[in-house]
Amino acid sequence: MKKTYVILLSLCLMASVLAACGGSKESKQDGTSGNPAAGDKSPIHYTIDVLSSKETWDNNVSKKLTEQTGVSFDYVPIVGDRSQKMDLWLAGEDYPDVLYLQPRHIGKYRDAGAIIPLEDLIDQYGPNIKKKFGKYYNLLKDTDGHIYSLYSPNLATETSANKEANFIIRYDVLKEAGYPEVKTLDQLYTLIQDYYQKHPKTEDGENNIPFSGYGGSAEPGFLTNNPSFTAAGLPDNGNFLVDSDNTVSLSLVSDSIKKYTQFLNKVFNAGLLDKEFFTMNAEMSQAKLAQGSVMAGFFPAWTLGDSETALRSSGKGDKQYASLPLLFDEQTVDHNNTKTPTNSNNNWAISKKAKHPERIIEFIDFLFSDEGQKLINWGVEGENYEVKDGKRVRTDDYLKKIKENPDAGIKDGPSGPYTVFSFGNGSLLDDGDYATPLTKDYVKSNYDPDTKEILAKYGKEVWADFLPKLETVPAYIWQLNEPEEHKLELKRISQIYLKEIPKIVFAKDDQEFEKMWTGYTGQVDAAGRQKVEETWTKLWKGYMDQYDQSVGTK
């Protein structure tokens, strides 16, 4: 009994290996159920992990996908620390058939042989995937030449209509000054100084807070690092900066962070800095925003959502926040609005446990077709969207539903791990219409009167209009696999950074500032700055060579 089982199993394995290696025609003969011929639509079932336990395959879009491909999924929710779960699954060989994971998890799964290479399967079953990736196809490949995970290309040709700059100024502060054009931090400084002199308190009697930031240990860089490269007009490379000849340096000790620290120091010495700038947590930041007492600061759009809702619902729409790109000076050129050629963040990998992996590739390939994109971005025609004057728009019925209940989209609209295969907001399908519902018209239609008014004063339609033209960068450095060497050094440097920068912000005068700054950079140097920068430069240059080769720019 056991022997027959073993023989059968090894036969199956051999068959699948043969199928994977070049898709030889012979292996296609073994009966009906295991027919790996393209276009098989017989029902087949897989497990995949998701990040929310609310997600369900019992959903109108998911059902349509099953209709089209025969594939259906069972969701295994991960509700806690994702990396921890990924590591435990790997150690216990407990992972689902399809893994929905982040790039940093892939290496471990690859080393353990838990996920299978996909390039041959894509060759055979993924024509759309190859077509849509185009010249970027080779970017999917790992250093060993195999493809271990799939994601979508970012085909956006324009800035997503809902994107916003990260510096904010309260509407009424701008109004009082007569809606001036604010482009630099110095202009901002004068603006808040003038306003604060006249209005030390809000109408509710709260103290006005001229300049604040998003607190909390979760995003420590939001207070000084992120605003520093943003004001320098540089793309977000996390703790690093990349210069034109691809040399990597630490952003944490760069000239831009020095400049930004100087700005904060000036703000502090003028008594304009939030007293709790470095000590509050995220909830307290939100409360201050929601009370309408913060006048300006660095707050990425997603940190504002709830607070602005609270402002609107208490009738203080004029205390919402304008999101503007601010730079160090007029000469700085803004290269902050960027995208990468691909959306590698939440990827799909196929585990060795999955039977008929070609069916999963076919499923993904379907998502890469225009029909698939419409389904995963817009939903089902007639239910979630309709075509009016040749343009796709969401149906009133569906809009009403999701406004009443944010979870409605999970049951009745595109939702689930397949939505990561979206080509991105601001991208077009072959029919010339937008691939996703987040169009300018749609974003505009959701603004409240106060927002519409202030945008009109500046002659803009959406906040994204303030942003410079969308640029494509090969990658952000934090997307690369972190090198093993000098991890500890980097960790220590970031701790020195967290500890020292606040002290420098509180420096009494320029002389003390310079002294402390020299002390700080000295500490970072001693902690191994050079080693870290060299390692990351090597990594980045290696990536760029590979990039140039695969994209064919060299």
Add this chain to the structure above:
Amino acid sequence: MSNTHHSSLTSQRGVIRKGYFRKLALQYQLLLMSVPFVALLILFSYVPLWGWIMAFQQYSPGKGVFGSKFVGFDQFTQLFQDGTFFKVLRNTLAMSLMSLITGFFGSIILALLLNEVRARFFKRTIQTITYIPHFVSWVVIANIVLVTLSPSGGIVNDLLMKWGFVKEPISFMAKGEWFWVIHTLAGLWKELGWSTIIYLAVLVGLNSETYEAAEVDGANRFQKMLHISIPGLMPTAVMLLILNTGNLVAGGYESQMLLGNSLVQDYSQVLDLYALDYSFGIGEYSYGVAISMFKSVISILLVLGVNKIAKKFGQSHVF
């Protein structure tokens, strides 16, 4: 069953020299009541210790213990060469010790005071109320602390200014030296009532003729407390003290992480957070395991040491 036992008991004295295993066999009832459970404990507490092998490796979950490279004592050398490690160790010990001492005396005093309350309803109500904060997560407690001490609109600063103690609001959370105190008080507030429960149970066990007899002898409230209640509490108190000494290096990190900020990290960073930062945070499993091993060794040494001291002073001890 009880018959055989009876006969084995009477003959017990006779076989006392007939070898260890013979004697052990006679205690089969005790063995039956202990061996399965000790086995269970060994299975779930000691068997997973094979994980300590990782401390001597460059472990990666993808390669497993068998596939990962052995690096000897590298992780430990790295640990002991790291300057932050000793600072972190100091903070951990200081905060744990402060919590241990305040918690120890606080809960005994509270138990004694509650014990003096005659009105049963009042006693029960207060007891129930004081332990509620135990069920409130640190996230919430930390938030309340931060809001209360806030320099912009916090009630403490408002009162201090109103009463004229200070002119400018104090930024309590920005001062490293204050962090240990604030942390200790917050912890006391959260756990005081809960840790009193065990002492109250012991005191109830004492409530009896001893008190009545003392009263007849003319002992007042404080004499009774001093001569009956406190000696009655001592064995449990010392035992808990010994067991908790072992946790001095393992105070968790949640409270410190939620109360702390980058300004006070020299005082707020503790061992568990350091281990977390350096293991999950940067994917160095082995480093985390090395820290965990170090903690175990220190804990056991501490427990053995304190136990020995307790023995010397004729107090109750755990071994």
Add this chain to the structure above:
Amino acid sequence: MLIRKNAGDFWFETMNYLFLMLLGVITLYPFVNLLAISLNDSVDAIKGGIYVFPRVFSLNNYKIIFQNHELYSAAILSVIRTLVGTFLSLICTMMLAYTLSRREFLLRKLFNIIIIFSLYVNGGLIPFYVLIKNLHMNNTFWVYIIPGLIGAFNVIIIRSYFEQLPEGLMESARIDGANDFSILFRVIIPISMPVIATITLFVAVGHWNSWFDNYLYNSKQSLSVLQYELMKILTESTQQISASASASGKVDEEMLKVTTPQSIRASMTIIVTIPILLVYPFMQRYFIKGIMVGAMKE
């Protein structure tokens, strides 16, 4: 003399009551604060400044939490887990503690060391996970009960209590022909109610509050406990925020969040704490029974 003592007593009692009342107010505050936040409109609560009373009263937070139908079956399982887990754990812990309190027990010292050291060693998550998996305990109810069956800390507390009991009681029972089982269950346990009630409380609260084992080992919905379901609601409400941070994919800015993590956290703390507060007074009566111990001592 008599008068002075009474006066001192009076002052002591007054101060004592006042102090305890003050302590009560201070320790009640977090709960009152959470209650107020949980009963407040969630969007309004973002503004902060809610202390004792809700500012904009709303039951919406609770409504949203109780909309999750999984919650009800999870609550039932939590109760079962707490009852079964506490009962089994107590029986086993008491037996082990009893053997360790017997001075003549030959393995006493060895077992003591094994038990106490187990408090301070930890092999880490991965080995434990692999162990549970090899024992085929994942996705079973027993993973909630078996691994934590013996709480080393509780064993030591009970053991030391047993050790303080008068030896004469056990001797006489033995002479009457009682074996170790009946000595434990008929003689010792009835006179140890205060400490047993305390440990019951510790174990029961531990079971009631735990969700990590659920999260790690049981992915089946039918094995979900209440705390885990609530954790899921909480985590998912925070994920909504971080999800909107991602540049790609579908982000719906206009989606009005019905409630916030802060409000959910407040409501769920209230939901899990109230049952404990309701059960506790029933436990408290066992503390009174301890009076018997004293009667039997000496």
